[in-house]
Amino acid sequence: MAAWGADAAELVDAVNGAAGGPAACSGADAYGIDGVTPKVAVRPAAVDAVSAVTAAAHRAGAAVTPWGGGTRTSIGNLPRRYDVALDLTGLDQxxxxxxxxxxxxxxxxxxxxxxxxxxxxxxxxxxxxxxxxxxxxxxxxxxxxxxxxxxxxxxxxxxxxxxxxxxxxxxxxxxxxxxxxxxxxxxxxxxxxxxxxxxxxxxxxxxxxxxxLPAHETTVTASYGSASDAIDAALDIFGGGTAPLALTVIDASAAADFKDLESGACHLAVRFGGRPRAVERMVSEAQAASKRHGCRRIRQADGAGAASLWRQAADFGWDTATRPTVGVRASVTPASVGSLWAALQRQGTAPGGRTALVGHPAHGIVQAHWRSDGAQPVDEAARAFIRSARRAIRAAGGKMVVEQCPASAKAGLDVWDDVGDQIAVMRSLKDQYDPRRVLSPGRYVGGI
Amino acid sequence: MPDVDPLVNELRAIVGNDYVIHLPEDLIVFEYDGSVDKAMPSAVVLPGSTAEVSEVVSAASRAGVPIVARGAGTGLSGGAVAEQGGLVVALTRMKRILEIDPADHLAVVEPGVVNLDISTAAAEYGLYFAPDPSSQRACTIGGNVAENSGGPHCLAYGVTTNHVLGMEVVLADGSIAWLGGRTRETPGYDLRGIVIGSEGTLAIATKIVVRLLKQPEAVKTLLAVFKEMDQASSAVSGIIAAGIVPAAIEMMDHFCIEAVEPAVNAGYPKGAGAVLLVEVDGLSEAVEEEASEIERVCRSYDPMEIRAAVDEEERARLWAGRKGVLGALGRLAPNYYLVDGTIPRTRLMEVLARITEIGDKYGLPIANLLHAGDGNLHPSVLFDERDPDQLRRTMEAGAEILELCVEAGGVLSGEHGIGLEKQEYMPLMFNDEDMAAMAKLAPAFGSRGRFNPGKIFPTGKTRAPIPHAGAVARTGAGAFI
The missing domain is CATH 3.30.465.10 (Uridine Diphospho-n-acetylenolpyruvylglucosamine Reductase; domain 3)
Incomplete structure (x- = not known):
């Protein structure tokens, strides 16, 4: 596999020629991934130009990484090669x-x-x-x-x-x-x-x-003294007769980063949508479930207040204010969320710094975020956090992805979990669809 | 075709003498599925476990004999027909429900489990398996996975792929792998999603983890009767425009009503041009509100009658009408050719009118029953196969309907698959490069030429013009869509 050997100017010319004009962006620096900066960034405005740029890179043996909003480019293993950032925001129709x-x-x-x-x-x-x-x-x-x-x-x-x-x-x-x-x-x-x-x-x-869009929406937020109570309440609602749109548990540490959540408590946020009378009944059932599990306080929010809470829940860990040093996303079955949560909390403070957990028990997702307090060498602490998270997640029968991690700590690390025997087919798909390893080589599962 | 006799001996050693079928008189029942295509396999083997499937696949691979996996054989596009001969691996012995996990709302089942049996077993926990192909009393979950089967209720709940979390599969080299798993997200390419709907060409599923849903607390079924198809089509658009996605919206035209009413007594009024069967489910409060809003929408299109099923018995009768249509079409003509295609639902009125024109052009009645809510059409050309000219006209009308679907922004198949039936039509939707990209999947899975060869892609051959001739005679009242 010939890596791009010629100088950057030649690649820029090839890409510009392919894009049908000077489409290359200045400032390829803005497209860095894990500290690797591409030789050229290009922002075509039409599908044909994307095709031409990709074909040019293919001929040249250059490595291309497609780029969207650049919000989650921290996901993936260290790039093996990275020559062209293919910015697709010009395809905005x-x-x-x-x-x-x-x-x-x-x-x-x-x-x-x-x-x-x-x-x-x-x-x-x-x-x-x-x-x-x-x-x-x-x-x-x-x-x-x-x-x-x-x-x-x-x-x-x-x-x-x-x-x-x-x-x-x-x-x-x-x-x-x-x-x-x-x-x-x-x-x-x-x-x-x-x-x-x-x-x-x-x-x-x-x-x-x-x-x-649901005819009517509302959000119930209940606060708890312990995360296990919040998770039990969530699973109670999951197994019950109502069907919320979303069911999210936020631990006390994460809650500190949320604008409208009382700090020092764990929270269960439940989002309901539908016909007003049905929503009303779901709310009262959720309140009853929350009380059964010993919640301290229940609040209800509509409109902007609810929208802001859910925005923060979806953004958690990705906006500048809450970005962790290490972010791990785990997927387990709903019934295993409680034990995983407890295990993550036990090991959370081990490397120093602060751990925050946000989870969606009904679909078994737990995000574990660790922020360094600078007291220890960050790479070492990051690796320690990942190791212990991996142990806890494996013990819970789950799979994980390290979504955020200092580039310096990624060497020798597969941020993806073991995918088992299916890896052979996955490698073979790469051989079929990208035999010259043009597209983001190295970053995917098993180093694909 | 390689000599299968040494293979038969090897297969007997793997699964036992009783589970290898190779005498021509015994093989006949494996010659066809729910479509009309026929081909005689060289042998049939019925493995009883994943390990046996793996050994069977390895043995066939060494012998250079292709494999066609088969469930209940209810498929409608020839997916289970051994077009090139070879070994049929029938998975009907593997019919254990291995686990129902009420806490995680999932079940682990073997591929030969009948679709409806999953819901029956899950019922004690208040759970069910949502995809409900009309053949659900017979078809197997393995077959559903192969064809990515739908059903009337997939309007609100989605098709098979939306309800399968993971699968254990045997690959063409006999190796065993898990794709997906018990959790909602697994890292890596979604091989699970690629295998579902691949019509048995990539892998054989030997265990399937399915997601279970909570049984709805309330269900309401409405019958809306219209003088004209146009009014019924408009009502469908009106319901969707009102922001309601019911559990199901089924439509039947006057041919279907005429055929099924005397047979089933579903309560569809005589003289109606079209009936809609609309079902809503969920919380009782939501169901009441949605049902009355649907009723209000339907009223604005001047219906002859609107009626809600008052009890479970009436609801079952309304559905029996819908499910009995295909079998009852035999009352109108000796044969039918059932076409499956999907169009954007806003174009129902126009496309149904053009289907009537196509019928007029070829001098053949075309009965329309459709999963109207998602635009999935099932026009059925009524004809008599004993008249060769009718047969020719039927096939031409069928081809024209498929062309019409694609031209209207739709697709060749909504839920029956491409298989043998529609492979020559693939170029209507996909160019050579599109198909070349699809064709890379089989080599990646190592299954090219080994699993269900000769399906999906065009062969360039002109099709023998008899896709569904005789389907009524063969499947009779048990015919499904």
Whole structure:
């Protein structure tokens, strides 16, 4: 595999030529990943130009990393090579919104917030809530693939995709799926790219399944003396007769970073949506469950107050105010959340600094964030935190991804969990779709 | 085709003599599925465990014999037909429900478990498995995984892929791997999602972890009767526009009503041009409100009648009508050719009108029953296969309907799959580069030419013009969609 050997100017020329003009951005420095800066950054404004740039890089043996809003580029192993940042924010068109069909087709670089605003005008939304939606792009959210608090009720990020156009590693533009909500025509190739971190192809356009905005929404927040009570209450509601849109537990340490949450307590936030009378009943059942588990105080918020809480919950760990030194995302079964939480809390303070936990028990997600207090060498402490988190998560039968970590601590670390026997097929997919290792080499599972 | 006799001996050693079928008279029942395509496998093997599946696959691989995995054989696109001969691996012996985990709302099942049996077993915990293909009393979860099956209630709840968390699979080299798992997120490419709907071409599922939903506390089923199809189509759009996504919206035209009413006594009025069956479920408060809003929407399109099922018995009868349509079409014509396609739901009215025109053009009645809420059409061309000219016209009408679906922004198949039936139509939706990208999956899984060869992609051959001729005669009242 020939790495890019020529000088940067030559690559810039090749990329500019391919993009049909001076599309290369100045300041490739802004596109660094784990301290590695690309030789050139390019921001094409059309799918054809993305194809041409990718094809040029493919011919040259240069390594390309697709770039959306740049909000979660900390996810991934250290780049093995990184020559071209392919900024897709120039693909910012909402191609079609068909309110009557509850579908939309958008370019990958549309921001999540811009799309939601357009959809909201028609009483609809995309049931995906990535962090930092003003910057995060639809393509980026899909490439990362992990879901926010809304996942329980509305399903995974991967479930909203009904069609996709992808630029392959050699520049070929291919499509799969369609623009309708029910379709089994041909292989569902889009599934490779949702959560694929841009390592098998560059997502350039997607068709999406939309959801009507709930007629009425409200949020109940209950505070607890212990996280285990909050989690028990959450699982009680999960197993009960009501169906909240989201169910999120915030520990006392994390609560300190939330604007409207009482500090020194754990919190369970439950988001309800639907017909007013149904919401009213769900609220009273959630209140009853909270009381059964010994909550101290219950509050209810609507409108801006609730929106702000859920914004903070989805952004947690990704905005500058709450960014941790190390961020770990664990996935366990709902019933294992309590034991995992306890284990993480026990080991949390071991390396010094501060640990904060936020979790969505109904879909088994726990985010464990550790912030260094500078008292110890950060790399060593970070590795210690990751090691003990991994032990706790394995013991709970779960899988984890280290989403944030100092680049200096990443050497020799696989930020992804062991994926078992399926790794052979995953490697073989990379061989098929990107044999020259053009797309983000090294950053994915098992060093793919 | 390689000689299978030495393989038969090897298979007997793996699964026991009773579970290898190779005499022609015994193989006949494995010659077809719910579609019309037929081909005789060289042998059929019924493994009883993952280890046996693995050994069988390895043995067939060494012998160079292709494998077609098979569940209940209810599929409608030829997915379980051994088009190129070879070994059929029937998974119907692997029918244990291994675990129901009420705390985590999941079940672990073997591939031969019948779809409905999962819900039946989960009922004691107040849980159920949502995908409900009309064949759910017969079809297996393994087959559902292969075809990514839907059903009437996938409008609100999604299709098979939305309800499978993970699978243990046997790959074409006989190795065993877990794709996905018990948790909601697993790192790495979504191989689970790639295998679901791959029509048996990539892997054989041997254990499946399915997500279970809580049984809704209330269900309400409405029947809305209209003079014209157009009014019913408009009502469907009106319901969606009101921000309601019901659990199901089914539509049947006058041919379906005429055929099914005398057979089933579902209570669909005579002389109606179309009926809508709309079901809402959830919390009782929400169900009441949504049902009355749906009723209000339907009233604005001048219905002949709107009625809510008053009890479970009436609800079952309304659904029996819907489920009995296909079997009852035999009252109108000796044969039908059932087409499956999806269009954007806002284009229902226009596309249904054009389907009627296509019927007129070819001088054949076309009955329409559809999962209207998600735009999934099932036009059924009624004909008599004994008349070769009718047969020719039927096939041409079917092709024109599929072209119409794609032209209207829709797709070739909503829920039945491509298989053998529609492989030659794939170029209507996908160009060579699109298909080349899809075709890389089988080599990546190591299954090319080994698992279900000759399916999905166009072969360039002209299809023998008889896809569904005789389907009624063969499947009769048990015919499903």
């Amino acid at each position: 909402i191609i079609a919104h068909n309110p009557g069909d509850l579908t939309a087709t958008v370019q990958a670089g549309v921001t999540a917030a811009a799309l939601q605003r357009t959809l909201a005008d028609h009483g609809q939304f995309l049931a995906v809530d990535p962090p930092l939606p003003e910057s995060a792009t639809v393509g980026g959210a899909l490439a990362v693939g992990s879901s926010g608090p809304l996942k329980w009720q509305y399903g995974s990020v991967r479930d909203v995709v009904i069609g996709m156009k992808v630029v392959q590693a050699d520049g070929a533009v291919t499509k799969s799926g369609g623009q309708v909500v029910k379709n089994v025509s041909g292989y569902d190739v889009a599934r490779l790219h949702v959560g694929g971190l841009g390592t098998l192809g560059v997502i350039v356009e997607v068709s999406l399944k939309l959801t009507p």
